[in-house]
Amino acid sequence: MKVLVIGSGGREHALTWRIKQSPLVSEVFCASGNAGISQDVTNVPLATYADMVAFCKKETIDLVVIGPDAPVVDGLADILNSNNISVFGPSAKAAQLEGSKGFTKDICRKYGIPTADYERFTALEPALAYIKQKGAPIVIKADGLAAGKGVVVAMTEKEACDAVKDIMGGKFGVAGASVVIEEFLEGEEVSFFALCDGQDAIEFGSAQDHKRAYDGDKGPNTGGMGTYSPAPIMTDAMRKRVMKEIIYPTVRAMAAEKMPYKGVLFAGLMMTASGPKLIEYNARFGDPETQSMMMRLDSDLVPALLACIKGGLEKVTIRFKPQAALCVVMAAKGYPGEYKKGSLIQGLEKISTMQDVKVFHAGTVSKDGNIIATGGRVLGVTALAATIEAAQKLAYAAVDQIDWPEGFCRRDIGAKVITSYVGNACSNA
Numbered sequence: 001m002k003v004l005v006i007g008s009g010g011r012e013h014a015l016t017w018r019i020k021q022s023p024l025v026s027e028v029f030c031a032s033g034n035a036g037i038s039q040d041v042t043n044v045p046l047a048t049y050a051d052m053v054a055f056c057k058k059e060t061i062d063l064v065v066i067g068p069d070a071p072v073v074d075g076l077a078d079i080l081n082s083n084n085i086s087v088f089g090p091s092a093k094a095a096q097l098e099g100s101k102g103f104t105k106d107i108c109r110k111y112g113i114p115t116a117d118y119e120r121f122t123a124l125e126p127a128l129a130y131i132k133q134k135g136a137p138i139v140i141k142a143d144g145l146a147a148g149k150g151v152v153v154a155m156t157e158k159e160a161c162d163a164v165k166d167i168m169g170g171k172f173g174v175a176g177a178s179v180v181i182e183e184f185l186e187g188e189e190v191s192f193f194a195l196c197d198g199q200d201a202i203e204f205g206s207a208q209d210h211k212r213a214y215d216g217d218k219g220p221n222t223g224g225m226g227t228y229s230p231a232p233i234m235t236d237a238m239r240k241r242v243m244k245e246i247i248y249p250t251v252r253a254m255a256a257e258k259m260p261y262k263g264v265l266f267a268g269l270m271m272t273a274s275g276p277k278l279i280e281y282n283a284r285f286g287d288p289e290t291q292s293m294m295m296r297l298d299s300d301l302v303p304a305l306l307a308c309i310k311g312g313l314e315k316v317t318i319r320f321k322p323q324a325a326l327c328v329v330m331a332a333k334g335y336p337g338e339y340k341k342g343s344l345i346q347g348l349e350k351i352s353t354m355q356d357v358k359v360f361h362a363g364t365v366s367k368d369g370n371i372i373a374t375g376g377r378v379l380g381v382t383a384l385a386a387t388i389e390a391a392q393k394l395a396y397a398a399v400d401q402i403d404w405p406e407g408f409c410r411r412d413i414g415a416k417v418i419t420s421y422v423g424n425a426c427s428n429a
Contacts, residue, residue, distance in 0.1 A: 007067030036361025118182035144175030198260030226413030
């Protein structure tokens with residue numbers, strides 16, 4: 001079969017790399033891809049959704065996998081389905097779970113899914129009054145998509161009020177026309193994934209992300225500066241509890257609302273003293289969680305994706321390697337703020353000879369045989385080893401082979417979990 005992956009980031013590189021390994025697949029394309037993806041599969045420059053439909057028909061594409069959030073929320077799956085093109089990804093209605101934080105919170109409230117207490121606001125003054133009533137710390141969120149940067153954990157009332165003013169003042173465009181203000185939750189954060197076919201769901205692994213730009217969890221929020229998988233906090237008992245209390249009720253709720261959810265459901269969770277609570281949902285695979293999870297995946301991904309579309313998830317078995325994986329994101333200096341494009345990246349050929357290491361590209365292009373940085377998050381250096389600590393050492397050994405003066409990375413990915421957990425190798429999560 002022929003597969004088209006939509007996107008150009010590290011997540012899409014990891015997906016194309018894993019999909020290509022399926023014995024069911026004869027050819028993989030990526031729209032529009034990047035320099036690393038082009039080393040594994042064929043990049044195609046498809047600028048519009050109409051271009052994608054035309055390409056699928058011309059090439060008789062059997063499966064489209066949507067990577068990024070924007071086309072998911074835009075309803076690309078609906079467009080492809082209306083043209084009889086098989087697609088992995090939820091409908092626009094179902095994707096509201098990511099496209100509107102307020103929608104998700106309302107679903108949680110209606111169906112008793114554990115989450116932080118909250119209120120929604122479309123006007124500034126009531127929002128400011130609510131902050132003064134509740135006090136700090138408190139969490140401010142732009143309702144819509146904001147590239148992972150529309151959340152402020154405010155430790156003071158002034159910081160919270162400033163955040164609301166920024167968001168409603170247009171910092172994130174239409175995404176900030178409405179804000180969600182919610183209770184501050186204490187605990188350990190984890191990314192949990194499930195595959196859904198509209199009626200049923202199965203687990204698909206866990207990871208823990210590092211959102212802040214700099215070591216010690218300092219600096220602004222980013223799209224993610226590194227991950228490890230699995231998350232040690234997700235014991236067998238906790239995974240079953242998350243499925244029972246959060247994932248299954250959400251799948252049933254969406255079916256009851258006549259917007260069945262098909263695709264991957266990415267739950268951002270806070271593991272509080274009283275149990276797991278939902279922070280937010282994403283309607284696609286995570287980035288950079290996917291990079292570490294695809295390194296560990298030991299079963300064919302494609303049958304699982306097809307089962308989400310056609311049903312039959314109960315017959316699918318997901319297997320992960322017993323090792324841990326850790327991904328270090330290398331970003332352009334200045335990210336997540338302003339950064340320069342066009343710098344030369346060297347040394348990647350040295351990593352190609354390292355066992356159990358893969359560099360997933362994001363913001364790169366190939367020019368005259370050179371790799372050039374064109375984005376904010378640029379590379380995801382990912383290693384597989386017996387423990388998280390061993391994977392960390394291997395990943396940073398690979399990072400140190402890269403000659404890119406205009407780039408930076410955090411040097412503490414996985415540090416907290418290494419000191420917090422003894423024997424941090426893995427369960428099948």
